[in-house]
Amino acid sequence: MATTINRRIAVFLAMAALVLSIPAVALAGVPGAPTGLSATAGDTQVALTWVAPVDNGGGGGITTYNVEYSVNAGASWALVVRAVDTAVSYTATSLVNGTSYLFRVSAVNGADASSPSTSVSATPFVVHTAGDLAAYSACPINVIPLAGFTDTSSTDVDCIKYYGITKGTTATTYSPLADVTRWQMALFLTRMANRASITLPDGSAQGFTDIASESDEIKTAINQIKQLGITVGKTATTYAPADNVTREEMALFISRLLELASSGPGGNTELGSGSSLYRVIKSIDPDYNFTDITQGTYEVRDAIVNLWNLGVTDVQTGTLYEPTVDMTRQAMATFMAGALAHTNTRPEGLILQPSSYRLQNGFSVSMSVTHRTDGFLPIVGSVVDTFRFNHSIVSTVTRFDSIGNCTSSISASQVGNTKCTVDTSDPVTDSDGNLVVFTEVPPTANKVDLWAWTASTVTVYDNDLNAAEASKVTVETYP
Numbered sequence: 001m002a003t004t005i006n007r008r009i010a011v012f013l014a015m016a017a018l019v020l021s022i023p024a025v026a027l028a029g030v031p032g033a034p035t036g037l038s039a040t041a042g043d044t045q046v047a048l049t050w051v052a053p054v055d056n057g058g059g060g061g062i063t064t065y066n067v068e069y070s071v072n073a074g075a076s077w078a079l080v081v082r083a084v085d086t087a088v089s090y091t092a093t094s095l096v097n098g099t100s101y102l103f104r105v106s107a108v109n110g111a112d113a114s115s116p117s118t119s120v121s122a123t124p125f126v127v128h129t130a131g132d133l134a135a136y137s138a139c140p141i142n143v144i145p146l147a148g149f150t151d152t153s154s155t156d157v158d159c160i161k162y163y164g165i166t167k168g169t170t171a172t173t174y175s176p177l178a179d180v181t182r183w184q185m186a187l188f189l190t191r192m193a194n195r196a197s198i199t200l201p202d203g204s205a206q207g208f209t210d211i212a213s214e215s216d217e218i219k220t221a222i223n224q225i226k227q228l229g230i231t232v233g234k235t236a237t238t239y240a241p242a243d244n245v246t247r248e249e250m251a252l253f254i255s256r257l258l259e260l261a262s263s264g265p266g267g268n269t270e271l272g273s274g275s276s277l278y279r280v281i282k283s284i285d286p287d288y289n290f291t292d293i294t295q296g297t298y299e300v301r302d303a304i305v306n307l308w309n310l311g312v313t314d315v316q317t318g319t320l321y322e323p324t325v326d327m328t329r330q331a332m333a334t335f336m337a338g339a340l341a342h343t344n345t346r347p348e349g350l351i352l353q354p355s356s357y358r359l360q361n362g363f364s365v366s367m368s369v370t371h372r373t374d375g376f377l378p379i380v381g382s383v384v385d386t387f388r389f390n391h392s393i394v395s396t397v398t399r400f401d402s403i404g405n406c407t408s409s410i411s412a413s414q415v416g417n418t419k420c421t422v423d424t425s426d427p428v429t430d431s432d433g434n435l436v437v438f439t440e441v442p443p444t445a446n447k448v449d450l451w452a453w454t455a456s457t458v459t460v461y462d463n464d465l466n467a468a469e470a471s472k473v474t475v476e477t478y479p
Contacts, residue, residue, distance in 0.1 A: 031057035031107040031114045034065065034088070039103055039122035041319070044096070046122040049089045050105050057109045062086055066113055070102040074119060077104070095124045125319070128287035133311040135266025135355045135437075136368045138163075138340035143347050149174040156333040163345065163376070165191045165336060166329075176330035180250075183214060183241035185332075186221035189230055189253055192336055195376060196261035196343040201227040208239040230256045248296055248323035250332065251303040254312060254339050258282060265368040265434050266355065267342035268310060281342045283309035290321040312338035344432050346370040350384070352452035352471035361444045361477050367413075369435035369452045369471075378433025382454045385422045385461065386413035388440065391447040399449075404464035413450065414438050420461035422454065442477045449474050 032053030040047045048067065056062050067080040067090050080092060095101060100123045104116040139159035147161035151173045160166050161174075165188055169175040180188075190200060203220035206227060211219050222239050225231045230253055234240040245253075258281040263269045272278040288305045304321055307313050314334040315321055347370075355366040369386070371379040389399045389410050397409050406420035415438040417425035427435050435452075442448040453461060453470035461470075 029057040029059070030112045031055060031062060031109050033114045034105045034107055034117040037103065037105055037117045037120050039120045041122040041124050043127040044124050045091055045093045046095060046101060046103065046124055047089070047091045048103055048105070048120075050117060052088050053107050053114060056107070057111055057114075059110045062107050062109055064108045065090075066106045066108055067092070068104050068106075068116065070119075071099060073100075074102050097124045097126050099123065123291075125289065125291070128289050130309045130311050130316060131285040131287065132268035132283040132309045134268065134338075134341035135366060136264075136341065136353045137337075138264075138343065138345045139337060139347070140351065140353045141357075143351060147174065148172065152176045152330065154330060154333060156337040157330070159337040159340070160188075160192075160333050162347070163191075163195045163340070165195070166333070174329060176328065176333075178329050179244040179326045180329055180332050181241065182239060182243050182245055182249075183211075183218050183222065185245045185250075185253065185327075186218060186225050186231075186241075188332065188336070189225050189257060190221040192340070193224075193228065193230075193257055193260070195345045196257070196340065197345075198228070198257070198260045198262075200224050203227070206233075207237055208233060210238045211241055214241055225253075228257075228260060230260075244326040245332075246323065247321060247325050247327050247331070248300045248304070250327045250335060251307055251313075251323075252300060254335050255282065255303040255306050258310075258339055258342060261343045262432070263342060264344035264346065264432070265370065265437055266366075267344075281310075282306050285309040289317075289319050290315075291319045293321050293323055296323055307335070307339075310338070310342060312342075344378070344434070345376065346372050346433075348372045348374045348376060350382070350452060350454055350469070350471050352386070352450060352473055354450075354473055354475050356475070357473070358476045358478065359442070361479055362441075363477075364439040364441045365475050366437050366439050367450065368437050369429070371429045371433045371435075371454065378429070378431065380429060380431055380433060382429040382433075383422050383424070383426050383457055384429065384435055384452055384454050385420065385426050386416045386438075386450065386452045387411065387419045387461075388413050388451070389449045390443045391449070400463040404462040406461060406463075414440055422457055422459045422461075424457055440475075442475045445477055445479055447474055447476045 032055035034050040034053055036051035038049050064084040068077040070077045102119045102121050104119040106116045107114040144158050144162045147158045157174055201224055203223045206223045211222055263281050267281055269279040270282050270284050272280040283306050288308050293301050293304050312335055314331045351370050353368045369384055371382045387410055398407055401407055410419055412419040415427050417423050429435055451470050451472045
């Protein structure tokens, strides 16, 4: 009997020791709901992101998230079939453009799913690409000097400072986030018009009764843009000079100005009204991505769409234009720099510019050459020599010899005659100060250097003497 009891006690103690040696397993609770759900619509898709719940319910934590959608304003929900994933983002695809979707997300752990997050709506749409961009810039890279403002590094601001459109709010500040008033806009527009080869009228009084207290310069500018048809005023007799310029007003101002300007190389033009031979700077492409421009007048909407397709607006990839929001000085600079690219405005000197500095193998690049005075006026009849050098993996290849002459590695461009020599067979700038656009095919997966220069005929290029006055660009290709 004693032996049996002892054996039972031993078994009991062994079992107790085994139980005590097994780690405790925590039971999972229901997790909290995800927060911060946001949705970004695209073409037949919506990208979702959210924040994981602070309370994961324990028991090993979140194992996946359930994503649901509704197409009937939440009356019923469908579960998105997707792989188990703990990532806090998901892109729903194969959606119907133009259909409004509601989305919500819930967290799942070993116990159960959480309550759903707050729902968000998104409507997928066809993503359009601007169709009539300028091929070249009025402010090509590595040509325009820095404006010297301490409160912005914008190249668009550099551009309009270079052309004298803005002077800054002080000698060293531009105030990029400040609003633009209508009296300031009149000055900016007349200065831009001057650079875009628009003849300014006399600025005689146009019947505005609320500009008498402004300076003569401002009054003249306001009257000039009225004479040009760039503004019609707030009313027939008021201009409201102290009011801020709205983004829809800016679209009207710039669209009207462009139709008066002379087109430059690579600028987009369409037939104007009244004559089949009359062409103006504008786009007739009806595509756009904005979802907030349907409430205004047709003229406002058309102006915004026009500038978007020309690549002029500061918003090129978003869906909101915000037409009634006040225009900032930064946005104004972007609009003006983009608009100038379509005009004949180009920097002083001889400027060579490619349509792209980097392109895919096998594609050609178009080249523009312009010649301007230090006052940005066209220089007519300049004989221009252009030549090129294809980069090589052989490091010993040289472009110029010890005395600055072109070596055999240099070749003439598509329009050049004798390489590195200005001769009578080379092309000449036209009445607008421009060379006819030409194309080049860069080497595969490498680089090509191209030069343009001008001198009296029968002058031979000497890199030691002429490099500073020549214009040089490098174009790279990729697979």
